[in-house]
Amino acid sequence: MFDPIEKTFTNYDYQDGLQSNEFNSNAFMKSKSGTLYFGGINGFNYFNPSSIELNTKVPNIVFTDLYLFNKKLDVGEMVNDRIILEKPITVLETLVLNYSDNIFTIYFSSLDFSAPGKNLYCYKLEDFENEFSNSTSNRFVTYTNLNPGKYVLTVRGSNNNNLWNESGASLVLIIKPPFWLTWWFFMIAASLIVFILYSVYKYRINKILELERLRVKIASDLHDEVGSTLTKVSMRAQMLEMQINGEKESKNLKRISEQAREAVSTMQDIVWAIDSRNDGFNNLIDRMKDTAFSVLTEKNIKVDFSESGIDSDEKLNLEMRQNLYLILKEAVHNIIKHSDASEVNISLTNSDAFLTMMIADNGRSYKKKEHHTGQGLRNIEMRAKKINAECEFKHDNGFIVIVKTPPIL
Template identity: 35%
Template sequence: NRPAELPVSISVTKKIELRHDRNFFSFEFAGLDYSSPGKNQYRYHLKGFDAAVVESGNGRVATYTNVPPGEYTFEVWSSNSDGVWNPEPARLALSIPPPFWATWWFRGLILMAVVLILAGIRRYQLGRIREIINIRARIAADLHDEIASSLASVHLYSEVVEKQLPGATAETRNIIDRIRHLSREAMEGIAQIVWAVDPRHDSLDDMLKTIMGEAGQLFRAAGITFAGRQPENIPALKLSPDQRRAIYLILKEAMNNIIRHAACKKVTMSVSLNGKELIFSLEDDGRGFETDRADAGHGLRNMKERARAARAAVEIASRPGQGTRLTLRVKIA
């Protein structure tokens, strides 16, 4: 509501510039026919803002609000008391520069900064992933080279001691046999941990090869026919060490239970993918059992707890004389 201060007279000013926060303004104008000024008529147009020419009658003020930054031209026509309009309007150029935060160069700098920050975050994440992979590889190598080798030596020495003590008592032989048995179990446990920790075995393809291969050896040694089925094209999916270890231990326990209790002739293991769910099915044609038995329920609870920790679920379907089917469902990323 204050007159704008201009460096030169408005009559010779061709262009004015306003700050972006001074986009509420008015133009006052007057025709130069003084014979009957009350009958003078006006029309105006802010080029770049008004959609059409505004007929203002004898009003001599044009008010604008919230005009966005840009380049404009204000044009005004007048007529005398006889209704004769001047052929060319009076013109005044108007410029409203944008604030610095709305300029293309500032937005470009912000975009570049965001890209650099995201790239830095991604580089940090990749570095951490590589560091974790290297740590896992070192742990797997150390377990294999040191602890597993030491356990193998214990197992070997127990056999040597047993051979060098032909006159040992039954109690001594039982102790030596127990040492050998425990060392063998410990070696198997270490081998499982090494397999789970080693990043070279993170892929679904490698895990399936390991499980199918071990199942085939285990059941053939027990005189049981084994059939394995899996997708022809296995996607390049990565499983976490916890998931791989849980899958391996659940299926290993189920396979050992089949050999010990099922009295079956054939076992089938099938693997399928349903969206983001990996499904294992282990089925035998053995004697079956009632799943609500106390001892069966305890074993199933252990499997379910192990599966739950790895975002998985276990289901067992069995009836006496009709075999048993275990289904393991694993959520994958």
């Protein structure tokens, strides 16, 4: 039927009461009153166009059924020890499902029965779909594997004359998360992680403290027992040296006394290195100064000791602290043995690139060969290698030892 005012066509079919959608050729007639007659394969239809009225009733939209895994759920039905529909879905405002209820279908209907088969629907699930679906005569929608969260399903519907209920019907849909995605599980997991990290931290701290106590104990035992014994040996050798007249025996005792004193000095260095109370950079500097000034000033050699970029409270590991000190001690003894220096400059410089220790003397009468081939320099190179340091020897108005280690940051 054509509306000349709106310039639109309205189509009718068997759902509107026609005998069929098929009519016979030339089987039509118009009466004097304007009534039209049409003959078809199942009879005939007649109507007066002026008496046809369009359906102007806006239909109500309702939800009718819920299916879970393609099975209809009744009100009060138990599913996995819980009731999903406590009342009909028609009057339900909020539907709560578990994350495991991941295949469900919701049915709906337009309450206009003029020609129910011609009613149309469109729907949108907010926070999941951005736009309404295309219009369809299907009265249901199926969703699968929705993420946990809150959604709103809105369904619009029309009557047989394409008059739409724009407000439609809405149903709040809540998908409950699995327990491992709940806030309380996150709190428990976070607390457990913090507890584990704290336990590991406490364990490591306790191990470090236990190691430091062991180092202190070893250092104390070495100092009290071994040091005392070596000192007694040295003293007794000196006493025997004074009492014996024979030159050979006297030399041997003197050698024993010297070796005992060297052993005491070496043992003191080991005790100092082991003792965790000396781990600070300031302890290393003090030890270096004590050695340099005590040994060199005894030979009337002027000493200048400087440092820059040093954090005196910074902690050094045992190997770094011990080898830096022994390198300096070896260099100082080399100066005494091989140089007639009158002045020695010692510097410690910490930068972003290196920790640099330089020991320079102004000696002139040393033998160059001894500096390159002596055991002392080999010891310095060996100890530098232990701490991944670069070692360099220079001859520039004297002899210079340069040791560069990774920076202490």
